[in-house]
Amino acid sequence: MRRGIEKLGLVALRRIDPELAHGLALKALHSPLVALPGPVKSARLTTRIAGMTLANPVGLAAGFDKNATAIRPLIRAGFGFIEVGAATPLPQSGNTKPRLFRLTEDAAAINRFGFNNDGADAIVARLARAHRTIPVGLNLGANKDSANRAEDFARVLQAARDHIDFATVNVSSPNTEKLRDLQGPMALAALLDGVMQVRGSVPVFLKIAPDLTDQDLADIAKVAEDARVAAIIATNTTLDRIGLRSIHAGEAGGLSGAPLFEKSTRTLAKLHSLTDIPLIGVGGIGSARDAYSKIRAGASAVQLYTGLVYGGLSLAARIAQGLDVLLQQDGFGSVADAVGTNTKDWL
Template sequence: MKRSIEKMGLAALRRIDPEMAHGLALRALHTPFAALPGPVTSPRLTTRIAGLTLNNPVGLAAGFDKNATAIRPLVRAGFGFIEVGAATPLPQPGNPKPRLFRLTEDRAAINRFGFNNDGAEAIVRRLARAHRTIPVGLNLGANKDSANRAEDFARVLQMARGHIDFATVNVSSPNTEKLRDLQGPMALAALLDGVMQVRGNVPVFLKIAPDLTDQDLADIAKVAEDARISAIITTNTTLDRINLRSPHAKEAGGLSGAPLFEKSTHTLAKLHTLTDIPLIGVGGVSTARDAYSKIRAGASAVQLYTGLVYGGLSLAARIAQGLDVLLQQDGFGSVSEAVGTNTKDWL
């Protein structure tokens, strides 16, 4: 019954402005009609990553709940972990609207939000009130007009570290000018050093772009290892526009969704050959088979966001349940047994 209601709701939301629809979807999570099955787990699905225990390896990517306003329902939506944010030290409005575009024909989206958020102080207050029954992480960002963007990441983490289970350094958004320059080895090493000094006991993840050369990946792997990063999220959105059919295909911003799947998974597989740091696969995950492919390419866990636009919030539980079946069919007793068993096919 709830799945039928969800499908009707999705159809209605797709008729209105994408950013407005997103806001309504967040508010709908607080109603009795939201698909909130509670924990989805099994001995096969239970996963350990960066010292955290996950009911299953299917996570919510940052950007869906930017301001941490829906943590209570999201932790009951079947995810194994969720990530909120990005949070910047000071509130900022982001880029002018329109800045979110639905590419229905491609099952994709383009956004150029520019780290719009309520600011770290407000977001941390909400995190402090949250009842975390699964790991909840915060995506760290930098203010657009900051005089020291590297310092911004450390400032946000210092404010939030007592109320989160992990933090993600996001230097891979394409929508803040020159932010991706911080992925260079010297700049990244300095940034991560500042973050690690204030992290306390919080595991720090690094989120990278898909638009990197092999040398870039090798450099990032080395810097991440030296910095003792706990996991690398692979990948953020892409600036590429490959074989898109939607009339919005040429909009500026980062492309996410189905067209990103192959590129992000290639990047994931390459990185898996370069480092033993656990990887979290993101980009185009909308089915259990997609999640399974990421895991076999080298991911210890996965995240999704754009897939929810087309599949609804119940997608998380359905992917986890389907993943359990796929692991069983291939004789894997756990997610960890399957990690990297098919990396070579993605190189």
């Protein structure tokens, strides 16, 4: 019954502007009519990463709750951990609209938001009021017109560090001009050094793009190890447009959803062969089988966002429950036992 209501809601939301629909979905989370199952738990699903214990390895990717306005209901939505943001030091409106496009035929989306957010002060204030019963992290960003973008990441973390369980350095969004240049080894090392100096005890994650060469990945792995990054999130959205069918395929911005699955998983597997740093797999997850493939390719945990557009918020719980079954079927006693058991097939 509840799943039927959710499906009707998804149909209705897909008939209106995607950014407006997203805003309505966030507001609906606060309604008592929305059924939230709480964290999905089992001994097999319990996952440890970066010093955190997760009830299950299914996380919410940054971008869904940019301004940390729905933390409490999202905590009860079946996720093992959630990430909000990205937050920049100062509020900014982002790029002009329209800037979010549904590619329904491709089960995908293209966005060019440009780090629109309420700014660190407002977001941190909401994080401070949140009752965190699962790990909650913050995606760190830089203002578009900043004179020192690397310094922006440290400023946001310094403001938020007492109210979060992890922080993610996001240098992989394609929608802020020259931001991805910070993935170069020298620039990235300097940026991470500044962030590490102010992190306190907060684990720092690094989110990378899928549009990287093998040499880029090797350089990033080395820099991340030297900086003692706690985890790498692989990956953000792609600029690739191969094989898309939607009329929106030519829109500028980052592509997410099903078409990203193979590219992001291949990047994940390559990283797993390069470093012992725990990896979080993101990109194109729409089912338990997809999440399981990421784990076996090398991910210790996964995140999703665009899949929720097509599968609804109940997707998180359904994926976690399905993962439990898949692990059991293949004789794995834990998520950790399955990590990287199929990496070679992606190389």
